[in-house]
Amino acid sequence: MSHIAVERNRRRQMNEHLRVLRSLTPSFYIKRGDQASIIGGVIEFIKELHQVLQCLESKKRRNSLSPSPGPSPRPLQPSPQPDSPFGVESFKELGACCNSPVADVEAKLSGSNVILRTISRRIPGQIVKIINVLEKLSFEILHLNISSMEDTVLYSFVIKIGLECKISMEELALEVQQSFCSDTVFVKDII
Structure with missing residues (x-):
């Protein structure tokens, strides 16, 4: 040919x-x-x-899952990157999950940003509560994606860590998880 x-x-x-x-x-x-x-x-x-x-x-x-008494954050295990050209251990994301019967929250450190995801049933006004938590903790929202199916909604944030921010990924996941309760209480306000 x-x-x-x-x-x-x-x-x-x-x-x-x-x-x-x-x-x-x-x-x-x-x-x-x-x-x-x-x-x-x-x-x-x-x-x-x-x-x-x-x-x-x-x-x-x-x-x-059966109902649990409350959310508790747990560290994420670094996930291997099989298609990474620099090897399996070249890029690790640090993060935490905080799951409850109401919502699943995951926060991962990725470079100088944080990737935050929440999955829950549709709750009116919940996005505003999450944004208020992030702003109070000195995070700047760079990107927000909202996906929903039936009564389930996924909020995916890319947030920039502010200079005043002094919070761990576990604390961030717990703070966002607590925003799903009717009365939001901040860990930093208690300490």
Whole structure:
């Protein structure tokens, strides 16, 4: 086969794959018909599906757990990064989880930012309570993503650590977890 025929076949296959991707992705994820927009839209759709999967798994976990007396933070185990070019131990995220029958809270240190996730049933005004907690603790919200399915909602924050911030990941997870209670009490106010 000549080089021209091979290239023509490759382009035909790429166009066919892009058509399939476009047909499998809801139209509001794809802004234009060019290749970059299609691939970008598919990536966003897959991220959204991944978050929905996490919500469903958390909901299943909460439904199977018996009620506990209250939330207690626990450190996260560093997760291995199998596709890291620098080896398994090259990048570790420090963090904590604080789970209860009401909500699951996870806080991970990632570079100079914190990735905070909460999964719970839909509670009116809860996002405002979480934002108030973060601002009181001197965090700056860089990004917020809200995903919901039925009565479950996932809030994903990327927050910048403020200069005045003197709180551990365990304390942060507990503070956010406590915001799910009707009366928010801050650990720093007690100490």
